[in-house]
Amino acid sequence: MVRFSNNLIGILNFLTLLLSIPILVAGVWLSRQASTECEKWLEKPLIALGVFLLLVSLAGLIGACCHVTWLLWIYLVVMFLLIVLVFAFTIFAFVVTNKGAGETLSGKGYKQYRLGDYSNWLQKRVNNTKTWNRIKSCLYSSKVCSDFNNTYIGDTVEKLYTENLSALQSGCCKPSDECGFTYQSPTMWNKANTSYTNPDCDAWNNDPTVLCFNCQSCKAGLLQNTKDNWKKTAVINIIFLVFLVIVYSIGCCAFRNNRSDNWKRY
Structure with missing residues (x-):
């Protein structure tokens, strides 16, 4: 019987997989249709984000639902690095936008x-x-x-x-x-x-x-406009960071379930 944590990780990664598709399509569309330098600058980050979400979601989905332990381990490593990256960026955003006012x-x-x-x-x-x-x-x-x-x-x-x-x-x-x-x-x-x-x-x-x-x-x-936007982004990042920690914790439970099931087989 598939355990609750595995089901939950599977559902979350399925939703993320669906989200990656329009992001990837938007990036490819911009690469073909972009007419301004600003739009062209957006195409590569969008494609990179779409591919990243697609691969990570597949690793988490297959790892949790099909009990592929090594894929779930890769998923957890990437999630941990993402948590560290988001935390570092949030601190950085607060530091570099601390100075300056009209x-x-x-x-x-x-x-x-x-x-x-x-x-x-x-x-x-x-x-x-x-x-x-x-x-x-x-x-x-x-x-x-x-x-x-x-x-x-x-x-x-x-x-x-x-x-x-x-x-x-x-x-x-x-x-x-x-x-x-x-x-x-x-x-x-x-x-x-x-x-x-x-x-x-x-x-x-x-x-x-x-x-x-x-x-x-x-x-x-x-820079003032950037400062205002980064302050808002930093708040959103904190919420996103809490969400990532929760998902990571659930993923750890799913990983332990996989190892336990594999152990019982032998």
Whole structure:
């Protein structure tokens, strides 16, 4: 008679197996249909995740339901490594996102973000030219600034300054307030004939594919957005980690059942 822990591990891995199929299909679809650099960047992680879930699920399913002890042992080793990896990433996410926060501006509905306020590890990532060019492509293809322009197109400059803008909108889609540009529209500003102490002012361009995507404020805005997302991800990871530990414990029981059944046969 198959024991409860074996049944439960079999059911869980069958569900994971079903989950791996659409993930794998999505990765293959992106590899053939992706038209932007951002979409192309997603294809390999999706395919890798789909293949990983597929193989691990098969090992757990066959190992638990067919009493293949060595497959279940491999499954438990992979699960243990996954638990260690998720735990390490969660700690890492809290550490690297601990620094950095937007500066509140008087009379403004948004904050100002400075690249130097964030962790050195995050700064190195966005200061890498190849990495940043890929990020810029993603920002443009996501239409974050075109949506920003369409949303606030009817605003006067005074009204725009009071809007509750996101970190990306504030840092990437408009010039820094200290530049003193003349407002035409949310994404179009006329430069004054003067020199600027802030390099972001020289980096600004009204071209919708450029705007402030080359600005330090844009990199800082992206890091603030990353920080907020990683904080949420870390909380989800903690829940996922508890789930993994429970599944691993059940898997250990199934492994002991397999060994016990094999021993009785001999």
